[in-house]
Structures are given as C-alpha cells and as structure tokens.
Amino acid sequence: MLALALGSGLLVELARAKLREEPGLLDGALEAAKRHVEGLVFLDSDDGHGECGKEIDAGKPRIISAFWPRERRPGAPEGTPLLILGIETSCDETGVALYDTRAGLLGEALHSQVLLHADYGGVVPELASRDHVRRLLPLLHRMLEQAERRIEEVDLVAFTQGPGLGGALLVGAAVAAGLGLALGKPVVGIHHLEGHLLSPLLSDPAPAFPFVALLVSGGHTQLMRVDGVGRYALLGETQDDAAGEAFDKTATVLGLEYPGGPALARLAEKGDASRHHFPRPMISSGDLDFSFSGLKTAVLTRVRELPRLDEKARADLAASFQAAVVDVLAAKCVLALERERLDRLVVAGGVGANAALREALLRETSARGSEVCFPPPRLCTDNGAMIAFAAALKYGEAPPSREASPFNVFPRWDLAEAARGGQSTPLR
Ligand code: KG4
Ligand code: ZN
Numbered sequence: 001m002l003a004l005a006l007g008s009g010l011l012v013e014l015a016r017a018k019l020r021e022e023p024g025l026l027d028g029a030l031e032a033a034k035r036h037v038e039g040l041v042f043l044d045s046d047d048g049h050g051e052c053g054k055e056i057d058a059g060k061p062r063i064i065s066a067f068w069p070r071e072r073r074p075g076a077p078e079g080t081p082l083l084i085l086g087i088e089t090s091c092d093e094t095g096v097a098l099y100d101t102r103a104g105l106l107g108e109a110l111h112s113q114v115l116l117h118a119d120y121g122g123v124v125p126e127l128a129s130r131d132h133v134r135r136l137l138p139l140l141h142r143m144l145e146q147a148e149r150r151i152e153e154v155d156l157v158a159f160t161q162g163p164g165l166g167g168a169l170l171v172g173a174a175v176a177a178g179l180g181l182a183l184g185k186p187v188v189g190i191h192h193l194e195g196h197l198l199s200p201l202l203s204d205p206a207p208a209f210p211f212v213a214l215l216v217s218g219g220h221t222q223l224m225r226v227d228g229v230g231r232y233a234l235l236g237e238t239q240d241d242a243a244g245e246a247f248d249k250t251a252t253v254l255g256l257e258y259p260g261g262p263a264l265a266r267l268a269e270k271g272d273a274s275r276h277h278f279p280r281p282m283i284s285s286g287d288l289d290f291s292f293s294g295l296k297t298a299v300l301t302r303v304r305e306l307p308r309l310d311e312k313a314r315a316d317l318a319a320s321f322q323a324a325v326v327d328v329l330a331a332k333c334v335l336a337l338e339r340e341r342l343d344r345l346v347v348a349g350g351v352g353a354n355a356a357l358r359e360a361l362l363r364e365t366s367a368r369g370s371e372v373c374f375p376p377p378r379l380c381t382d383n384g385a386m387i388a389f390a391a392a393l394k395y396g397e398a399p400p401s402r403e404a405s406p407f408n409v410f411p412r413w414d415l416a417e418a419a420r421g422g423q424s425t426p427l428r
Helices: 023-036 049-059 114-118 125-147 166-183 192-202 243-253 260-268 293-305 311-340 355-367 385-395 415-419
Strands: 002-006 009-013 039-042 062-065 083-088 093-100 104-112 156-162 187-191 211-216 221-228 231-237 344-348 371-373
Touching (some): 083 385, 104 125, 156 192, 166 187, 192 221, 192 385, 192 415, 221 311, 311 344, 355 371
Parallel strands (some): 083 156, 156 187, 344 371
Antiparallel strands (some): 211 221
16 A cells, blocks of 8 residues: 655555455545545546445545546646646656746756665665655655745646556656646656657757667667657667666676666776777677677676786776777667668667767767767656656647546556557556
C-alpha cells in the first residue's frame, strides 16, 4: 500500500490490490478512518475494482470511479498556453519541472539518490521507490515556490510511465494520478526515452527535424531517425550492455565508487588513452548496432596482467577504455548520418554528458560538414524537465481529456512501439 500526502489530503493507493477477489482488504483502513474518508477513488476501475466498490459502499464513503466526471474535461481550447508539470521517477532520480508552452521552462528541481545507493554499488529498487515517496512532494512544493506558481495553475500533469523500475514508476504514477484527480486536470504518461530524445530541443537554438539521435544512457544505446514528434525509426542498438552500463561496470573493475560513469570520466582526464589498445567492438560490422559487454572483460584481463594498479595505471586504463567506447559511438553516428543522408546529429541520455564523447562528435561531424546538438549536461541525465517538455510537444496543442488519464506503468516498453500508440503489458 502506498500512502501519499497530497496538499492537505491523503491519497492511499492499493497497488495491485485484487479488490474484487478480496473485498475485505479495505476493512481495516475504513474502520480506522471511517468518519474522515470523503471519497474512495478506484483508478483502474475497469480492472474489477468498481464492482468491489459497490460492496464497500456499505461503509458510506462516496465512491468516485475512475471514469472521470464529464463536466471536468480540460478547459484549455486548442492553442491556449498550457502549464505542464513533469514528474520523473523511473530510476534513481526524483525530478519535477514546470513547463509553460509559451514562456518555456519555469522551474525544475532534482533529487539524486546517488548517496543512498553508493554503499550497494548500484541502484536498489526497493530503496529507490521508498525514497521517491519521501522526496517527491517536498521537491514539488519547493520547485513551485521557486517558480512562484501554485499547483492549481497546472493544466496538465505528465509523468514517466516507463520504461524503468516498476515500484519507482508507480510512485510518479500515483502522485500524477492523485494530482490530476485533485486538480481536475488530465494526466499523461510519457516514455522515458522519448523524454531524453526530445530534450535537446530545449536547447537554444533548437535543432530542426529531421535528425539522427544517439540515445546513450545507463539502460539504452540506440541510434534513431527522428522525423518529428512521435516519428521515430530505430536504426540500431546495443546487442548487450548499454554504453552507460559499460562505463559503470568498468568503473567497478577500477575500484571507483558508484555511479561509475562520471567518476571514470574524471579519472580518464588524467590518463593516457594510448597506453592500452582495447577492442572497438562491432566498429566495422557495417550495421548500426553496438556491443559493449566485452570491453569490461578486456579491462579486467588487463588489470590482472598489470603488476601494480596505482593511480596512474587506473587513469590510463580509464582513458583507454573511454577512448574505445567513444570511437565506436562516433563511428556509428557518422555511419548513421551517411546512411540516412542527414546532416544533423542530436545526442541524448546520461552518457551524452561525457566530455570526450562530445569532443569526438564535434570533431567528426564538423569534418563532414554536419552539425551536432547536445542538451546542456544537466538535461542529459534523468530530470523532470524532459518529461514536461515531451508532454508539451505531444499534447501542447490538444491536451487529452481527463477520461483518458492513465494509471499504470510499463517497466519494459519499446519506444517505437510507444510511438505507434502501443503499450506493453502494464504493471499494476
Ligand atoms: O540517462 P541517465 O541519467 O539514466 C538512464 O536512463 O540510464 O544515464 C545514466 C548513465 C549512467 O550509466 C552513468 O554512469 C552515465 O549515464 N553517465 C556518464 C557520464 N555521466 C553520466 N557516463 C560517462 N561519462 C559521463 N560524464
Ligand atoms: Zn534516463
């Protein structure tokens, strides 16, 4: 059960409760709070909860079903400026942002769970969800205060619906759904990678469509052709580890603290990239796919061969490993531009913050008369702004009705499938 204070009220969400099968499930909670319960909200009432609501009705709280009241359709007619709240909780960063379709980004706030997971050397899903529960609302209040806006002014609530950690995603979904209901505003679920993919458009000047996008994060490494919002074609992707994952695993081999990517990049600055020649996996494969899992093993083998692993040795290994990843990424980006006959490359995702990658892509693209666009480093990693912004691009002209507001998450969700309007099996 997930309980969240919303404003002065309390939203209690019974995730995955099989209410129809166990109608007594709510008895204790209702007993304890009978006089104070004003309404029961059955999000997902198509899942059988609505039926069960009839039985609980004896307890006398008002049943508000998930079939949103028709009179509360969103007021904003087409083209009217919208104030969009973005909520990101897919992994280990709690992010919120406020985006005005006319004035741009009005506020953003982020809480990173890096310290929370550091002792474990990686993200612990259960700790991540609990921390999102703790952080999300205070962060939201702080961000609104700084932006000098009130929550009632929000026209549309957007949240990361997937892919990501199921429990972590559910926290964002529950808060978004609760806010939508409390405010009488529609709620939209955004694909996390679409957020990353469109975030470079927040740069000034924004790149124009069409372009090739390199999505490089901890969970994904993909090259996509982007012809417009919602028009994405997958050109190639990693066959095993993502580039960020390779950075993180190699960092562990080098004894660096979590999160490894940025730490490895910092160490690499002091190293000699020509000291070791690591393989450039699939660089000549002729396709646009990647493979990074072998690199970590290559580094590990070299570490075992070295007589000493002092600071200089580690820095050289880090620089040589980084050079291998960067070479492969840059070569495939150039190939993608050539294949698609495009002159614009856009980089998104956490690894896009890597300085050596930026340098190489700038060099390679300018050598062939193309351009490359990077979002500012703070927008490369997970954040709420990209979610609000993606919602602005997708729904800014015509927000959906509240009836369509979702309350489910998709921990595994293919972007191309999402763009076609498809969804994978939801986690409820
Ligand atoms: O996009 P992101 O914040 O989260 C995911 O959706 O995965 O990306 C996080 C990944 C991590 O693997 C992290 O180590 C990597 O991006 N990363 C970097 C750098 N900054 C973040 N990798 C290399 N160099 C960096 N400067
Ligand atoms: Zn991400």
